[in-house]
Every structure is written in structure tokens, then in C-alpha cells.
Amino acid sequence: MIGELRLAGVTRRFGDQAALDGLDLTIRGGEFIALLGPSGCGKTTALNCLAGLLPLSGGEIHLDGDRIDGLPPERRGFGMVFQNYALFPHLSVRRNVAFGLEMAGKPKQERAGKVDEVLDLVGLQPHAGKYPAQLSGGQQQRVAIARAVVMEPPLMLMDEPLSNLDAKLRLEMRTEIRRLHQQLDLTTVYVTHDQEEALSLADRLVLLRDGVVEQVGPPEELYPQPASAYVAGFMGYRNLLEMEVDVGASNGHVSVGAKGVKLRGTDRRDGTGTRVICAIRPEDLHPGEGPNAVEAKVVVVEYRGQEHAVEAVTEQGTALHLLTTDRLVPGDAVTLSADPERVLVFDAEGGGDGDDDV
Amino acid sequence: MATTTSEAAVPISGQTRRSRLAERGVDRTLLLLLPALVLLLAMFAYPFIYGLQLSLRPQEGGGLLANYRNFFSDAYEAGTIWKTLKLAIPATAVNVLASIPIAYFMRGPFRGKRLLTAILVVPVTLGTVLVAEGLLRYLGPRGWFNRTLIELGILSEPLRLVHNYWGVLFSLIITGFPFAFLLILSYMSGIDPTLERAAATLGAGPWQRFRRILLPLLAPGLATTAVLCFVLAFAVFPSASLVGQPSGSTRVLSIAAYHAAFEDYDYSMGSAIAMIMGGVELAVIGLLLFGRSRLYSGPSTGGKG
Numbered sequence: 001m002i003g004e005l006r007l008a009g010v011t012r013r014f015g016d017q018a019a020l021d022g023l024d025l026t027i028r029g030g031e032f033i034a035l036l037g038p039s040g041c042g043k044t045t046a047l048n049c050l051a052g053l054l055p056l057s058g059g060e061i062h063l064d065g066d067r068i069d070g071l072p073p074e075r076r077g078f079g080m081v082f083q084n085y086a087l088f089p090h091l092s093v094r095r096n097v098a099f100g101l102e103m104a105g106k107p108k109q110e111r112a113g114k115v116d117e118v119l120d121l122v123g124l125q126p127h128a129g130k131y132p133a134q135l136s137g138g139q140q141q142r143v144a145i146a147r148a149v150v151m152e153p154p155l156m157l158m159d160e161p162l163s164n165l166d167a168k169l170r171l172e173m174r175t176e177i178r179r180l181h182q183q184l185d186l187t188t189v190y191v192t193h194d195q196e197e198a199l200s201l202a203d204r205l206v207l208l209r210d211g212v213v214e215q216v217g218p219p220e221e222l223y224p225q226p227a228s229a230y231v232a233g234f235m236g237y238r239n240l241l242e243m244e245v246d247v248g249a250s251n252g253h254v255s256v257g258a259k260g261v262k263l264r265g266t267d268r269r270d271g272t273g274t275r276v277i278c279a280i281r282p283e284d285l286h287p288g289e290g291p292n293a294v295e296a297k298v299v300v301v302e303y304r305g306q307e308h309a310v311e312a313v314t315e316q317g318t319a320l321h322l323l324t325t326d327r328l329v330p331g332d333a334v335t336l337s338a339d340p341e342r343v344l345v346f347d348a349e350g351g352g353d354g355d356d357d358v
Numbered sequence: 359m360a361t362t363t364s365e366a367a368v369p370i371s372g373q374t375r376r377s378r379l380a381e382r383g384v385d386r387t388l389l390l391l392l393p394a395l396v397l398l399l400a401m402f403a404y405p406f407i408y409g410l411q412l413s414l415r416p417q418e419g420g421g422l423l424a425n426y427r428n429f430f431s432d433a434y435e436a437g438t439i440w441k442t443l444k445l446a447i448p449a450t451a452v453n454v455l456a457s458i459p460i461a462y463f464m465r466g467p468f469r470g471k472r473l474l475t476a477i478l479v480v481p482v483t484l485g486t487v488l489v490a491e492g493l494l495r496y497l498g499p500r501g502w503f504n505r506t507l508i509e510l511g512i513l514s515e516p517l518r519l520v521h522n523y524w525g526v527l528f529s530l531i532i533t534g535f536p537f538a539f540l541l542i543l544s545y546m547s548g549i550d551p552t553l554e555r556a557a558a559t560l561g562a563g564p565w566q567r568f569r570r571i572l573l574p575l576l577a578p579g580l581a582t583t584a585v586l587c588f589v590l591a592f593a594v595f596p597s598a599s600l601v602g603q604p605s606g607s608t609r610v611l612s613i614a615a616y617h618a619a620f621e622d623y624d625y626s627m628g629s630a631i632a633m634i635m636g637g638v639e640l641a642v643i644g645l646l647l648f649g650r651s652r653l654y655s656g657p658s659t660g661g662k663g
Binding site for chain 2: 051053072073074076077078079080089090100103131133147151
């Protein structure tokens with residue numbers, strides 16, 4: 001296992017556009033890192049730079065003290081799982097998995113043994129003789145993982161590996177990937193735009209925005225303590241309300257308001273800006289009297305099994321999303337309330353200065 | 359084409375004859391095939407059968423196969439088969455092999471790609487006669503090519519490059535290359551580029567990626583391209599007479615057939631030579647397609663896109 005992989009100021013420009021702008025990150029051996037962000041945020045660029053598939057425009061990558069950013073992909077030896085799997089269509093499952101070992105010039109006996117071992121690990125032994133086109137999406141995904149894992153790579157790179165699977169299979173494979181990671185102690189960098197995937201898999205999340213790191217930290221930190229409105233948007237704060245500060249902050253709280261809605265929330269501003277974004281999770285907004293009471297009218301009710309996802313609109317047109325077990329129907333007038341501790345107030349300009357790197 | 363999803367839903371007894379036929383893909387859309395079928399019969403099947411029966415009725419008598427016997431027993435005539443192959447096979451090989459590296463470096467997007475493609479493809483639009491004309495002037499004994507080499511002192515007397523085998527070969531390469539290049543470029547572009555990236559992350563260097571991933575996936579396309587190039591080159595006629603030596607080293611099958619039919623006025627013999635030409639062509643194509651059938655010919659992308 002590797003000691004650490006260190007990225008220092010890793011930059012990649014396309015033309016005069018910086019897809020990735022000065023990424024600093026240190027990955028410890030055995031760690032599972034998720035690069036999270038919307039499409040175009042630079043997460044796949046970062047992965048390709050790590051793999052050696054894209055040359056850097058600036059910065060350095062060090063693996064246990066050796067500088068590796070000048071090496072071509074075939075000499076880095078990092079395993080990679082591609083979004084479209086990229087299985088070799090003209091080779092059987094077994095030959096696909098053996099490909100890397102063949103390239104490394106391993107003797108036939110050793111190859112066969114290792115391939116069998118890995119095929120057992122991902123449960124594909126019965127399909128070893130088939131061709132990729134004869135497999136289902138989930139099986140193809142397993143082959144792609146097996147093909148990378150068999151090389152025992154010092155670093156495993158995964159590019160949205162679950163995005164082509166249906167919902168049920170995605171959950172299964174998610175558990176499978178986490179299980180493999182724990183079983184094999186693989187150091188992994190995983191790219192995704194799905195915060196649920198990132199939260200459930202990763203030891204540490206790196207949230208990217210326009211090629212710059214917005215926040216880095218373990219899920220337990222990012223989920224309850226987003227550093228900015230942007231991060232909050234990714235961490236399930238579905239209600240992001242643009243507001244103005246009413247009264248200056250006092251003991252960590254601040255009063256804000258807009259369009260007839262007045263709220264008191266926890267102050268997360270960097271300074272004393274007056275234009276803010278107020279972030280509330282749907283599960284923290286409750287029907288009934290309480291602090292931060294807001295009058296609204298129910299517009300849409302979605303059934304979610306245990307609870308209902310409700311969209312309500314205030315008189316002046318502010319849409320609010322909440323989760324509740326109460327049986328509401330469209331047209332109902334409701335009073336909504338939220339604990340000021342669970343209402344976060346951020347700077348409107350996106351907040352965080354992006355220097356929370358490790 | 360037939361969908362079988364409705365089969366279970368509709369009871370057998372309730373099926374009309376039309377819907378039963380539709381299940382097997384027989385419906386009125388098949389009528390769209392009619393024009394092509396008529397054309398095929400009129401333009402291909404009829405002339406072929408007519409030529410075949412003509413070739414079996416020799417002008418001089420002597421039995422059904424007399425023409426064929428005469429052709430193969432006359433070394434000068436039978437030699438035209440070899441002369442044609444000697445032109446068509448190298449021309450095909452050069453065109454296909456030269457297209458591979460050029461298409462390889464041209465498959466991605468880059469500035470000036472359209473211009474470069476246009477330049478490479480231009481010979482298609484010129485036609486064989488214009489190319490032959492150009493070759494005569496450029497490669498002839500007093501052409502630029504020889505004059506330059508003599509001026510530079512590399513040659514003391516001009517190389518003979520036209521009115522012989524080489525002139526025809528050059529002309530076949532110039533006119534055939536655009537076909538091969540365009541076909542191979544499109545086959546190459548159909549191969550998912552992430553496959554090579556995946557191979558690179560698994561430790562394969564540039565040559566191994568080409569040899570182990572790209573080439574096997576390209577091979578069926580190469581075989582198809584070779585078939586088309588061969589057919590084009592095998593039927594060589596204008597350049598063989600214009601820049602070749604039509605009574606000697608480049609007396610190819612088509613010239614022999616023309617000679618028999620329109621100079622000796624022996625249509626029967628001319629037809630027989632045309633049949634022989636078809637037979638040889640078929641044998642080579644069969645060989646290429648047999649080779650192709652033994653190659654991998656499935657999809658050339660690596661999973662769901």
C-alpha cells in the first residue's frame with residue numbers, strides 16, 4: 001500500500017479555460033476519496049490528470065516522494081474504472097481481466113491463478129468465457145473493476161462507475177465497491193456528481209466548483225457543517241433562499257428576510273455582508289407552530305413511503321420544500337417552522353474562499 | 359425485424375393471416391425492395407446469364423468449353439490473369455497499408471482536418487483519364503520528376519516510369535487510395551477511444567495498444583476495404599491502356615476481353631474472358647471474406663456508452 005499521494009497546485013487548462021485550477025490534496029494510503037461536483041467542475045479532469053491520460057498545465061504529483069506527473073499512464077500503474085467500462089469487446093472476460101498481467105509480462109501460471117482469484121472475488125467465475133457484449137450492465141461493471149483490481153494498483157481511480165446502472169443495481173454495486181475497498185485496502189479516488197454516493201462511500205469528500213476546491217472533509221463534517229451555500233446545496237439543503245440581513249448578528253445568530261419571510265438562523269457568513277443565502281434541509285422544516293413560523297400553501301405532494309415530500313409556496317411566491325409524515329393535500333394552508341440551529345445563513349456570493357484544502 | 363411481444367397477448371385463433379405474416383416481418387414495406395430487385399435482375403442477372411450462355415457457344419465451334427480451353431492453353435492469354443493480379447494485389451496492399459497510419463493520426467479532431475482530408479480525397483474526383491494524363495507529364499522521360507533527379511545529378515538518364523507496369527501501378531494507387539483512406543478512417547473512428555486509454559492504464563504502451571486493441575477491432579474493416587480496393591483495381595482498363603503497355607506487361611484481363619470482342623469481333627470469346635475475370639475476382643474476394651469471418655466482428659465499443 002502507498003504511504004501518500006500528494007497533489008500540489010495541479011492545474012489543467014483547455015485553451016485559456018482552466019478546467020482544474022491549483023488542486024492541492026494529500027491522499028493517505030488506504031483512503032477512499034470522493035471528488036464531488038456538478039458536470040464541468042473539473043472532477044473528471046482531475047482523475048485523468050492523476051491517471052496520466054491528460055498532461056498537466058501546472059503543478060506536481062508525488063507518490064511517496066517520487067514525482068510522477070511526467071510519466072505516461074502505462075508507467076504509473078494506477079487502476080482505472082471508466083464510466084462506460086471500456087471493456088475490450090474482442091476479448092473474453094478472462095482475457096480482459098488478464099490483459100494487464102499480460103502487459104506486465106507475468107508468467108501464464110501466475111496470471112491464471114490471479115485472474116481466478118479476482119473473478120471469484122467479484123462473482124464472475126461462471127461468466128469467464130463470455131464476451132462483454134453477452135453480459136448485463138452490472139456484470140460488465142464487475143469485469144471493469146476486476147480488470148483494474150487484479151493489478152493490485154497502488155491507486156484505484158473510478159470515473160462515475162455507477163452512473164450507467166439502474167437504481168437497484170447502483171445500490172448493490174455501491175456496497176460492493178465499499179466492500180472491495182475494505183477487503184483489499186485499496187487507496188481509491190472516486191469521481192461522482194451524486195452526493196449520496198459520495199457520502200456513503202468516501203472517507204473524505206472533495207467538493208469542486210469551477211475547477212477549484214470548495215471544501216474538503218469527511219462526510220460527518222461536510223454534511224452537517226457545509227462551508228458555503230454551494231456546498232450546502234450539494235449536502236441536501238434543498239431550500240436555498242436569497243435574503244437580506246435584517247438585524248446584525250448576535251451570539252452566533254442573525255435575522256434575515258425577503259418577500260415577507262422572516263427567519264432567524266445560525267450565522268455562517270465570513271464577514272458582515274447583508275446579501276445572504278439562507279439554507280434549510282427539507283427534513284428540518286416542519287408543519288406546525290414554532291420558531292421561524294412561515295405561512296404557506298401546499299402545492300405539490302409526492303409520496304415517499306415513510307413520508308411525503310411537499311412543496312409549499314408563501315403568499316409572495318417563495319417556494320419551500322419539506323419532508324413530513326403529516327398527510328397534507330394540495331391547497332392546504334400550513335404554518336411551517338424551523339429550529340434556528342438548523343437554518344444556516346451564508347454569504348450570497350457563494351461564501352467559502354476555497355482554501356480549506358488539506 | 360419481427361416483434362414477438364404481441365404474440366402472447368393475441369390468441370392464435372384470433373390472428374389474421376396478415377398479422378401472422380407481419381410477425382415474421384412480411385408486410386407491405388417489403389414492396390420498397392421491388393425497384394432494387396427489378397434493377398438487379400435487369401442490370402446484373404440478365405447480362406450475366408446472357409454473357410455466360412454466349413461464352414458457352416464458341417464462334418469457331420468445338421464444344422461448350424472451347425473458349426475456356428483456348429484461353430488457358432494459350433500462354434499469352436492465360437498470362438493476363440497473372441498480369442492483372444500482379445497489378446491489383448500490390449495496389450490493394452499499398453492502399454490499405456498506407457491508409458492505416460494516416461487514418462490513425464487523423465481520427466481525432468484537429469485544426470485543418472477538413473482541408474487535409476479534402477487534399478487526400480481529391481484524386482477521387484479527377485477520374486482515371488486525368489490522373490493518367492498527369493502521370494504521363496509528371497513521370498514521363500521529360501517530366502518534372504526525371505528532370506529534377508537528373509539536374510540534381512542523382513540520375514544520369516531518365517527512369518522509365520510510364521508506358522509500363524509502374525505507370526499503371528502508380529495510377530491505381532493514386533485513384534484507389536482515397537477509397538481505402540475514407541473507409542478505414544470511418545472504421546477507425548468507430549472504435550471507442552477509451553479502449554486505448556483503458557489499455558494504457560493497464561500498462562500497454564503505444565505499440566501494444568495498436569497491436570492488441572486497435573488492430574483486432576479494425577481487422578474486419580480492413581478486410582472489407584481490401585475487397586473493395588481489389589475490385590476497383592482488378593477492373594483496371596483506362597490507365598492500363600493510357601499509362602501502361604497495353605500489348606505487353608499491362609495487358610490485363612479487361613484489355614484481353616476488349617481485344618477479343620471489339621478487335622477480333624469474337625463476342626463469345628470476349629464473354630468467356632469476362633467470365634474468367636469474374637471467377638478470379640470471386641476467388642480472391644472469397645479468400646478475403648473467409649479470412650474476415652475468422653476474425654472478431656462484434657461491437658467495437660467497450661460497454662454501455
